[in-house]
Amino acid sequence: MDIKRKKRRGLQAWVSWWIEKILAASGGITAFIILLIVVFLFKEGVGLFQSPRVDEGYVLLMHSSNEVDQLSADELKGIFDEDITNWAEVGGKNQAITSLRLDQIMDRFTEEELGGEYEYLSQRMGELIATTPGVIAFVPTLYAPLDHPAVQAMTDNTIALRDFFVGKEWIPTATPVPLFGTLPLVMGTLWVSLFAILIALPLGLGVAIYLAELASPRVRSLLKPVIELLAGIPSVVYGFFGLVVLVPWVQRVLDLPVGETAFVGSLILAIMALPTLISVAEESMKKTPRALREASLALGATHWQTIYKVVVPYASSGISAGVVLGIGRALGETMAVLMVTGNAALIPHTLMQPVRTIPATIAAELGEAAAGGSHYQALFLLGAILFLMTLIVNLMAEALAKKQHNKGF
Amino acid sequence: MRMKRKKRAQWLAFALFRLLGVLVVALLIWILGFIVYQGIGVISWEFLTTGPTEGMTGGGIYPAIVGTLCLVVGSLVISFPLGVMAGIYTQEYAKKGKLVQFIRLMTNNLAGIPSIVMGLFGMTLFVNTLGFGDSILAGSLTLSLLVLPIIIRTTEEALASVPYAFRVGSYALGATKLQTIARVVLPQALPNIMTGLVLSVGRVSGETAPILFTVAAYFLPKLPTSILDPVMALPYHLYVLVTSGTDLEATRPMAYGTALVLIVLVLIVNLLAHGVRNRLGRKVKMN
Numbered sequence: 001m002d003i004k005r006k007k008r009r010g011l012q013a014w015v016s017w018w019i020e021k022i023l024a025a026s027g028g029i030t031a032f033i034i035l036l037i038v039v040f041l042f043k044e045g046v047g048l049f050q051s052p053r054v055d056e057g058y059v060l061l062m063h064s065s066n067e068v069d070q071l072s073a074d075e076l077k078g079i080f081d082e083d084i085t086n087w088a089e090v091g092g093k094n095q096a097i098t099s100l101r102l103d104q105i106m107d108r109f110t111e112e113e114l115g116g117e118y119e120y121l122s123q124r125m126g127e128l129i130a131t132t133p134g135v136i137a138f139v140p141t142l143y144a145p146l147d148h149p150a151v152q153a154m155t156d157n158t159i160a161l162r163d164f165f166v167g168k169e170w171i172p173t174a175t176p177v178p179l180f181g182t183l184p185l186v187m188g189t190l191w192v193s194l195f196a197i198l199i200a201l202p203l204g205l206g207v208a209i210y211l212a213e214l215a216s217p218r219v220r221s222l223l224k225p226v227i228e229l230l231a232g233i234p235s236v237v238y239g240f241f242g243l244v245v246l247v248p249w250v251q252r253v254l255d256l257p258v259g260e261t262a263f264v265g266s267l268i269l270a271i272m273a274l275p276t277l278i279s280v281a282e283e284s285m286k287k288t289p290r291a292l293r294e295a296s297l298a299l300g301a302t303h304w305q306t307i308y309k310v311v312v313p314y315a316s317s318g319i320s321a322g323v324v325l326g327i328g329r330a331l332g333e334t335m336a337v338l339m340v341t342g343n344a345a346l347i348p349h350t351l352m353q354p355v356r357t358i359p360a361t362i363a364a365e366l367g368e369a370a371a372g373g374s375h376y377q378a379l380f381l382l383g384a385i386l387f388l389m390t391l392i393v394n395l396m397a398e399a400l401a402k403k404q405h406n407k408g409f
Numbered sequence: 410m411r412m413k414r415k416k417r418a419q420w421l422a423f424a425l426f427r428l429l430g431v432l433v434v435a436l437l438i439w440i441l442g443f444i445v446y447q448g449i450g451v452i453s454w455e456f457l458t459t460g461p462t463e464g465m466t467g468g469g470i471y472p473a474i475v476g477t478l479c480l481v482v483g484s485l486v487i488s489f490p491l492g493v494m495a496g497i498y499t500q501e502y503a504k505k506g507k508l509v510q511f512i513r514l515m516t517n518n519l520a521g522i523p524s525i526v527m528g529l530f531g532m533t534l535f536v537n538t539l540g541f542g543d544s545i546l547a548g549s550l551t552l553s554l555l556v557l558p559i560i561i562r563t564t565e566e567a568l569a570s571v572p573y574a575f576r577v578g579s580y581a582l583g584a585t586k587l588q589t590i591a592r593v594v595l596p597q598a599l600p601n602i603m604t605g606l607v608l609s610v611g612r613v614s615g616e617t618a619p620i621l622f623t624v625a626a627y628f629l630p631k632l633p634t635s636i637l638d639p640v641m642a643l644p645y646h647l648y649v650l651v652t653s654g655t656d657l658e659a660t661r662p663m664a665y666g667t668a669l670v671l672i673v674l675v676l677i678v679n680l681l682a683h684g685v686r687n688r689l690g691r692k693v694k695m696n
Contacts, residue, residue, distance in 0.1 A: 016587040020502060026491050027498030030561070031515040033554055037522065040533045206429035214426060223430060225683060226437050232675045233440065234615025236644045237668050240651050241440055244661075271436065278433075304419035325521075332523020334618040335648060359525040359618070366529070366622055371537070383529040387522065394521035398514060 041387060045380035048164070052156045053177040053374075059144050060154040060176060061137040063129055068092040069155055073163050073177045079136060080176060087134060100128075100137040101175075118143070126151055138176040159374065164381070168347060170356075172365065172375040180378045182385065184347045188355035189386075191348050192262050192337060193330035196269035197323055203270070204277035204326075205312075205319065211278070212285040213307055231275035239339030242268040247340055254352065260342030262355040268336045273326035280325060284318020284404050285311050317407070321400035328393040332386060334359035358386045441672060448669030451662045457670075460630040465650060466659040470667055475632055476545075476640030480624065481613050483549030483636065488557045489606060495557075496564025496602075501590055520558035524618040527555055532622040543639040548624025555619055556609035563605025567598035604686050611678035615671060617644040643671050 053073060054060060060076075062068070068090055071079070078084035080099045088094045105125055106114065114121050126145030129135050136154075145151050159180060167181020207227075211220060242264055250267075251259030288311045296306040312319070342354025343364060362379050369375040455469055462468035495516075503509045531551030541547040571594050579589040617625075625645035633640050650664040651657075 012585070016585060019587060023494050023498040023502055026494035027503060027512055029491060029495055030519045030558065031512065033557075034515055034519055034522075036534065037526070037530045040530055040538075041526070044529075044533050203429060203432070206426050207433050210426040210430045214423060215430065219430070223434065225679065226434050229676070229679055230433070230437055232611050232615075232679050234617070234644050234671055234675065236615070236617045236648050237444070237671055238440075240647060240664065240668055241443065243651060245443060274433070302415050302419045304422045305415065308422075328521050332521075332525065334523065334525040335644075339648070339652065359523055362525050362529065363618060363621055366532075380529060380533075383526050387526050390521055390523055390526075391518060394518050397521075398517060 037387065041380055041384040045377050045384050048159055048180070048374055048377035048381055049161060050158055051374050051377065053159050054156050055175070057141055058138060058176065059141045060156065061129060061135075061139060061144060061151055062154055063133045063135055064150050064152045065133055066092060066152070070157065071154070073159070073167070073179055074169075076177050077169075077171075077174060077179060080138070095134040098132050098135045100135060102139050102143075105137065105139065164378070170361070172369070172378060178374060180374075182382060185356060185358050185361055185382065186385070187347050188262070189331055189357040189359075189389075191351070192265045192269060192341065192355060192357055193327055195262070195266040195351060196273055196330045197327050199266060199270035200273045200277055200326060201323060204274050204322070205281055207274075208278045208281035208285060209307060209312070212282045213303070213311065227275045227278055230271070235272065235333060236335045236339075238268050238272055239336035242336060242340040256352055258342060258354060260340055260354055261352050262341055262348055263351040265337045265341040265355070265357070266351065268340055269330040269333055272333060272336065273330055276329060277322045277326045280322030281315065281319045284315040284321070287318075288314045314407070315404070317400050317404035321397045321404060324393055324397040324400060328390050328397065331393065332359055332390050334363050338363050358382050444665065444668045444672055448665035451666030452669060456666055461628065461663070465628070465663060466656060470643070470646060470663070470670065472629060472632060473641040473643045473646040473667070474670070477614050477643045479545050479633060479640055480548055480552060480620065480642060481610055483545055484552035484556060484613050485606065485609060487549060488553035488560055488609065491553075492557050492560025492605075493564050493602060496561045496568065497590065499561070500565045500568040501594070516558045516561050519554070520562075524555060524616055527551055528619040528622050530554075531619060536623055542637065543624055543626070544637040545624060545633060545640055546636045548620045551619045551623045552613050552616060555616060556612050559609050559612065560605045563608070564598070564602050567601030567605075568594060570601065571597045600685055604682050607678055607682040607685060611675050614674050614678075615644055617648055620645055643667060643674075647671065
């Protein structure tokens with residue numbers, strides 16, 4: 001009897017020891033997931049800076065007398081768009097540039113000259129390059145006449161960090177080299193999010209004051225669920241609403257060529273950020289100590305003066321935490337923004353232009369990017385940038401909320 | 410005189426705040442009203458029980474409804490036990506201090522990670538590295554990461570709201586810590602934990618970005634037969650209808666109908682969460 005009980009107790013202790021260990025392991029799960037996210041995003045993305053700029057299977061050819069052996073992505077784009085027409089502009093000798101793509105080369109020869117199965121293409125290409133000293137040709141490696149004495153292949157360097165972070169153009173499908181300048185995307189994201197908060201802040205603060213200070217319990221019990229419902233509406237529904245209602249409306253009222261602008265994106269994001277902003281601000285205002293309030297009223301201040309001189313300053317850290325959290329939400333919002341901002345990868349100059357944000361770019365382009373290719377890697381790096389941006393914002397919100405929490409009296 | 414001016418300022422300010430309060434309600438009514446008004450005519454038994462036909466301009470959304478249900482069940486089967494266990498650990502077992510602070514910080518950070526980043530992560534880890542392909546399994550795992558913080562937070566708050574006296578009473582009767590948690594604390598906290606579960610249902614059924622690259626199919630008339638099949642899902646279906654149909658005017662009614670179904674789902678979830686919260690237990694923050 002006694003032994004039996006002891007045995008049972010031993011088993012029980014053993015079971016509860018294990019349960020405790022399992023619980024502890026699941027307690028660490030969130031930290032583990034974040035670690036995994038960081039590892040995987042960077043693992044997939046960092047290859048971008050080691051991969052060649054020119055697509056695999058292609059090569060850039062020049063005449064062997066050409067001394068230029070380094071061209072930046074922008075310069076290459078300029079040359080093939082015929083904006084740059086002389087080698088002197090990119091550090092070579094004074095000589096006109098002839099930029100050729102495969103189809104342009106093939107147009108110069110008849111079918112007989114190329115052969116039925118393009119067996120003479122390589123040879124013809126060699127001759128063409130040998131007779132045109134200012135040439136630069138973008139051709140598949142398969143047909144490149146690399147052993148021709150007058151031909152040299154340009155040494156291809158990897159995508160530069162500088163081009164990625166301060167490049168002004170995002171054209172991932174451009175040839176001969178794609179342009180991965182993230183600046184317009186980062187700027188677009190920041191513009192849309194910050195302006196959204198500018199719209200949402202006065203509105204949200206007003207509603208929060210109303211809820212915390214003025215509303216009767218009955219009105220409160222009506223208004224709170226409304227705000228929770230606003231938070232619950234899926235972002236794709238907001239995007240749909242924005243597209244069919246706000247976009248045509250803004251276009252008509254402001255008389256714009258296109259309605260899909262950064263402004264509509266900000267409007268939608270403002271509506272979406274409202275619930276977070278209101279609930280955080282209201283909560284921190286409700287925590288204002290009674291003594292502070294009563295002291296203010298006792299000094300002859302009206303209720304309104306008490307609100308804006310005592311309650312709001314007291315809750316300021318909490319309100320800022322709400323604002324920062326709202327910015328974090330807005331930065332990462334994908335579907336709604338994707339549907340209403342028009343997605344032009346331009347550095348915005350006014351709010352009435354189409355813009356493209358980081359999350360929208362990822363959502364729109366990842367489906368088309370070949371896995372492991374440079375475009376794919378660039379999108380993962382964008383994801384990593386977005387992750388870091390929101391992480392910083394969240395840590396800021398955390399610090400602000402803590403400051404509010406620690407306010408003693 | 411001065412008093413009067415003060416009063417007038419107060420009257421003005423308060424009138425403005427009331428107006429803003431009304432504005433928020435009006436905003437919700439506008440959005441909901443618009444979608445209900447446009448979508449109600451589309452809803453029929455046929456719309457809910459058949460697949461899309463004629464290049465998405467006719468038929469219904471049955472496969473998308475089934476797909477969303479699969480994702481809801483799949484992601485909650487994964488995240489609910491995990492989240493509740495994590496919540497129990499931080500609230501009941503872990504010593505209050507640096508470790509708990511760190512775990513809370515990480516939970517909050519996880520909640521703040523944009524859903525598209527989760528989608529990227531889910532695609533590399535679940536779809537490619539683990540080889541699940543575009544499947545319910547990969548999508549559910551990705552979505553479960555998204556709702557895990559919600560469940561952990563509501564669990565923690567629910568446990569914290571159980572009075573200390575209950576635990577002490579249980580200990581006094583000779584129960585162990587585990588028995589106290591399993592038989593006294595958890596049953597008390599369960600209604601509030603369920604609020605987190607219900608809210609997660611709403612979140613999972615509305616998210617689009619995480620499923621873009623992990624599960625969602627553009628058009629798939631047949632229903633899934635295993636957890637390694639891709640499915641259609643309501644939010645993604647709405648996105649497709651709105652942006653990439655061949656004839657956007659003709660697909661519009663379908664889009665309104667789908668949006669209405671989504672909205673009704675969210676409404677039901679919110680009402681349910683409210684019911685659970687008000688009927689049972691103390692108030693838990695809803696976020």
